[in-house]
Amino acid sequence: MDNDALQLFEETLARYNRERYDAGQWRDYGRLPQGHSPERWAELQAMGCFELLRPEHDDGAAPLADLLPLYAAAGEALWREPLATVFAEPVAIIGQVADPDRRRALLEGLITGAQPLGYAHRETGGDGLASTATRCAAGSTASWRLDGDKAMVIGADICNGFLVSAINAERGQPAMFLVDAAAPGLQLQRYRTIDDGVAADLRFAQSPAEWLCNGTAAIAAADARGVILAAAEALGMMRGANRDSAEYLRERRQFGQPLLGFQALQHRLVEMLMRQRECEALVASVAEAFDHAAPALSRQVLVLRVQVARALRHITREAVQLHGGMGVTQELRIGRYYRRALMLDSLHGSADQALEALSEHP
Amino acid sequence: MFGESATAAKAGPAFSEPERSAVQRAAAAAGFDAARFRAELRAFCRDQVPADIRTRMRQHQYFTREQRIRWQQLLQTRGWFIGHWPKAQGGAGWGPLQRFIFIEELERAGTPWLTHFGTSFLGPVLCAFGNDAQRARFLGPIRDSTEWWCQGFSEPGSGSDLASLKLRAERSGSHYRVNGQKTWTTMAQWADWIFCLVRTQAGGKPQQGISFLLIDLKSPGVTVRPIDTFDGGQHVNEVFFDDVEVPVEQRVGQEGDGWTIAKFIVGRERLLVTEIGKAWHLLGVLHSIAAARHDSPTFRRRTAELEVQFHSLRATAYAAVLEAEAGREHPVDASLLKIRGSELQQAIHDAITDLLARDGLAFQIEGLHGDLDGYRHGDPRLPGLLHEHLHSRAASIYGGSNEIQRGIIAKTALRV
Ligand SMILES: Cc1cc2nc3c(=O)[nH]c(=O)nc-3n(C[C@H](O)[C@H](O)[C@H](O)COP(=O)(O)OP(=O)(O)OC[C@H]3O[C@@H](n4cnc5c(N)ncnc54)[C@H](O)[C@@H]3O)c2cc1C
Numbered sequence: 001m002d003n004d005a006l007q008l009f010e011e012t013l014a015r016y017n018r019e020r021y022d023a024g025q026w027r028d029y030g031r032l033p034q035g036h037s038p039e040r041w042a043e044l045q046a047m048g049c050f051e052l053l054r055p056e057h058d059d060g061a062a063p064l065a066d067l068l069p070l071y072a073a074a075g076e077a078l079w080r081e082p083l084a085t086v087f088a089e090p091v092a093i094i095g096q097v098a099d100p101d102r103r104r105a106l107l108e109g110l111i112t113g114a115q116p117l118g119y120a121h122r123e124t125g126g127d128g129l130a131s132t133a134t135r136c137a138a139g140s141t142a143s144w145r146l147d148g149d150k151a152m153v154i155g156a157d158i159c160n161g162f163l164v165s166a167i168n169a170e171r172g173q174p175a176m177f178l179v180d181a182a183a184p185g186l187q188l189q190r191y192r193t194i195d196d197g198v199a200a201d202l203r204f205a206q207s208p209a210e211w212l213c214n215g216t217a218a219i220a221a222a223d224a225r226g227v228i229l230a231a232a233e234a235l236g237m238m239r240g241a242n243r244d245s246a247e248y249l250r251e252r253r254q255f256g257q258p259l260l261g262f263q264a265l266q267h268r269l270v271e272m273l274m275r276q277r278e279c280e281a282l283v284a285s286v287a288e289a290f291d292h293a294a295p296a297l298s299r300q301v302l303v304l305r306v307q308v309a310r311a312l313r314h315i316t317r318e319a320v321q322l323h324g325g326m327g328v329t330q331e332l333r334i335g336r337y338y339r340r341a342l343m344l345d346s347l348h349g350s351a352d353q354a355l356e357a358l359s360e361h362p
Numbered sequence: 363m364f365g366e367s368a369t370a371a372k373a374g375p376a377f378s379e380p381e382r383s384a385v386q387r388a389a390a391a392a393g394f395d396a397a398r399f400r401a402e403l404r405a406f407c408r409d410q411v412p413a414d415i416r417t418r419m420r421q422h423q424y425f426t427r428e429q430r431i432r433w434q435q436l437l438q439t440r441g442w443f444i445g446h447w448p449k450a451q452g453g454a455g456w457g458p459l460q461r462f463i464f465i466e467e468l469e470r471a472g473t474p475w476l477t478h479f480g481t482s483f484l485g486p487v488l489c490a491f492g493n494d495a496q497r498a499r500f501l502g503p504i505r506d507s508t509e510w511w512c513q514g515f516s517e518p519g520s521g522s523d524l525a526s527l528k529l530r531a532e533r534s535g536s537h538y539r540v541n542g543q544k545t546w547t548t549m550a551q552w553a554d555w556i557f558c559l560v561r562t563q564a565g566g567k568p569q570q571g572i573s574f575l576l577i578d579l580k581s582p583g584v585t586v587r588p589i590d591t592f593d594g595g596q597h598v599n600e601v602f603f604d605d606v607e608v609p610v611e612q613r614v615g616q617e618g619d620g621w622t623i624a625k626f627i628v629g630r631e632r633l634l635v636t637e638i639g640k641a642w643h644l645l646g647v648l649h650s651i652a653a654a655r656h657d658s659p660t661f662r663r664r665t666a667e668l669e670v671q672f673h674s675l676r677a678t679a680y681a682a683v684l685e686a687e688a689g690r691e692h693p694v695d696a697s698l699l700k701i702r703g704s705e706l707q708q709a710i711h712d713a714i715t716d717l718l719a720r721d722g723l724a725f726q727i728e729g730l731h732g733d734l735d736g737y738r739h740g741d742p743r744l745p746g747l748l749h750e751h752l753h754s755r756a757a758s759i760y761g762g763s764n765e766i767q768r769g770i771i772a773k774t775a776l777r778v
Pocket residue numbers: 252254255259262264265321322323324325326328512513514515516518520521522523545546547548549598756759760761762763764765766769
């Protein structure tokens with residue numbers, strides 16, 4: 001996207017947030033049976049957002065950088081719609097599919113909204129993000145069966161299929177499979193999550209599956225993409241939390257003056273703003289590295305994760321504190337930012353986990 | 363040392379904890395044996411907690427009003443619930459040290475939080491400032507937990523700047539007519555009575571026109587409205603007063619004594635806000651979760667950091683308690699304990715949540731109040747521990763925020 005297009009896109013998104021996603025609307029969407037608004041989801045598509053995934057050349061990939069404003073808008077207004085099922089991990093995994101026709105067809109399914117996909121990789125009991133105990137076995141080369149459990153799949157309700165990582169008993173290497181949402185032997189359990197969203201645990205029992213690609217590279221690419229988009233979302237949340245906090249302290253009077261007049265509080269806000277600024281710069285640079293398949297990308301992604309996770313937890317924590325009692329109510333979005341920050345750590349790894357990976361990384 | 367033994371050893375040096383000799387000496391001077399008292403409390407918490415309450419403790423679930431009352435009454439069968447009241451009022455005349463050990467051990471065992479508003483706040487206020495009629499009317503039901511109290515200090519416009527409060531009480535004959543609003547009132551939804559700071563006089567220094575009134579929440583004109591909080595609970599409330607008539611006999615002290623009484627309340631309980639026993643309990647929880655999971659050098663380092671903070675805070679708390687026992691007060695202590703106590707609690711919750719997050723942060727709120735009917739994702743403690751994590755964010759806000767506490771230290775220690 002060139003600069004003019006980018007600016008226009010950002011303005012469109014800002015208007016969308018003003019008109020479609022105020023606090024009351026946020027609450028109402030959450031009460032719908034899906035836990036999000038199908039109407040908003042359709043509207044995003046009508047706005048052409050899904051088209052951002054269409055590559056310029058048949059064999060290329062659409063730039064991730066173009067998605068950053070979308071995710072920032074989602075972060076700021078705390079969209080409930082499961083963006084990940086279209087924009088995040090599935091795109092990366094589809095990118096690893098060797099057969100060009102199959103690859104194009106799957107991508108087309110995302111772009112047209114016909115086939116959003118759930119990313120079913122994580123499992124419980126391990127260190128959460130890395131391990132795979134789900135088993136796959138081949139009946140014949142064309143027909144595979146999966147057995148095992150996957151945890152906390154986002155957007156499972158709207159998905160027509162799931163991208164599932166599983167280990168082949170003989171070869172010991174993970175691979176990625178596509179399982180139809182209506183596949184036999186697939187059970188789905190829904191529950192609410194800490195950010196007031198909806199997730200599902202999946203259980204596969206001899207569920208038929210299509211082999212897509214080898215797992216290791218696909219999972220790495222998917223997780224990197226997930227981390228970068230989550231960082232863009234986090235940026236939106238930081239902007240929202242910082243703006244709300246500054247406005248609140250400007251308005252709120254105690255001891256006969258606006259709280260913003262106290263220098264101790266000014267410095268707290270300044271620290272929050274500095275962290276936001278650092279993250280803005282870092283997100284842009286790592287997204288660029290991703291789009292150019294830069295060397296040492298995996299380290300850059302880990303650096304991004306550490307920095308953003310820390311900054312977001314710091315900012316959301318401080319925002320709650322600076323709002324006093326109001327910060328812990330359901331009325332303001334400040335508490336929601338805090339809870340969503342916990343969820344992002346849960347989905348993409350905490351700063352500690354990323355720092356550890358960084359220190360062990362070659 | 364953190365209770366869930368096998369895991370504690372793995373996480374760091376196991377602390378043996380003989381009662382410190384300074385503590386034993388001070389206890390002996392106060393007429394009790396600290397080690398024996400502690401052992402007695404531990405045995406009580408181990409053997410005497412009713413099964414239904416124990417189940418909720420284990421799951422970190424929310425206790426019902428009835429469970430809390432039953433637990434308080436059980437403590438009072440030993441005279442412990444009001445152990446810190448003067449003997450003349452039925453208490454055991456405990457000093458700050460014995461009271462501290464009592465609360466520390468209850469928290470450490472994870473037993474239900476005692477609703478301090480009656481027993482710790484109003485009881486001592488009535489003993490010190492009330493008249494005989496008030497003591498005769500109100501102390502018994504607090505002792506027996508048959509009347510539930512809540513604290514009406516904060517207002518929408520008066521949080522940190524409490525002295526600016528506006529709830530108006532106008533004298534008319536033998537009554538006050540009360541108009542205005544309190545907010546953030548903890549457990550008002552369960553309370554029978556509220557003690558309030560009210561403005562009986564406008565003008566002058568704001569602190570001077572404040573009085574202390576006891577108000578029956580069933581009085582005509584009182585409305586209690588719950589506030590939804592982000593921890594998934596409804597435990598704070600707005601309380602509205604619309605021309606509520608309050609008999610003059612329900613004023614404690616003289617008109618204008620309200621601020622002095624409020625300061626007395628803060629002073630009395632300043633050591634307990636450390637919640638050191640709760641931190642102890644939570645460290646046990648952290649270790650039990652860590653042991654069941656992949657643990658890493660990073661995480662071991664983090665728990666070691668928490669252990670350092672815990673022991674520093676506990677030592678500081680006991681130093682402060684010993685000072686208080688000797689009738690002295692260090693200018694930094696009270697605020698320090700509030701700040702560090704809340705910070706430690708929050709840091710332990712952060713670590714617990716980071717571990718739980720690896721299996722996915724489901725938040726099935728129904729699980730706070732009993733077993734889930736349907737499918738449960740993850741650890742059965744998940745709803746309760748996440749609720750407690752979120753609630754712990756308020757620990758640095760209520761009871762005088764950490765910013766206000768730092769301001770107090772600046773004033774008293776730096777004399778600025
Ligand atoms: C869970 C919970 C339970 C509570 N229970 C009760 C209860 O039972 N009864 C009751 O009466 N009250 C209760 N409170 C109210 C509590 O005491 C107030 O929330 C607290 O005093 C802060 O006031 P505020 O919320 O208006 O924040 P504000 O005073 O508006 O403060 C907003 C922010 O500014 C900071 N700040 C304010 N002044 C200064 C300054 N001079 N310098 C630097 N920073 C400053 C504060 O620290 C805070 O971070 C409860 C609150 C909570 C959250």
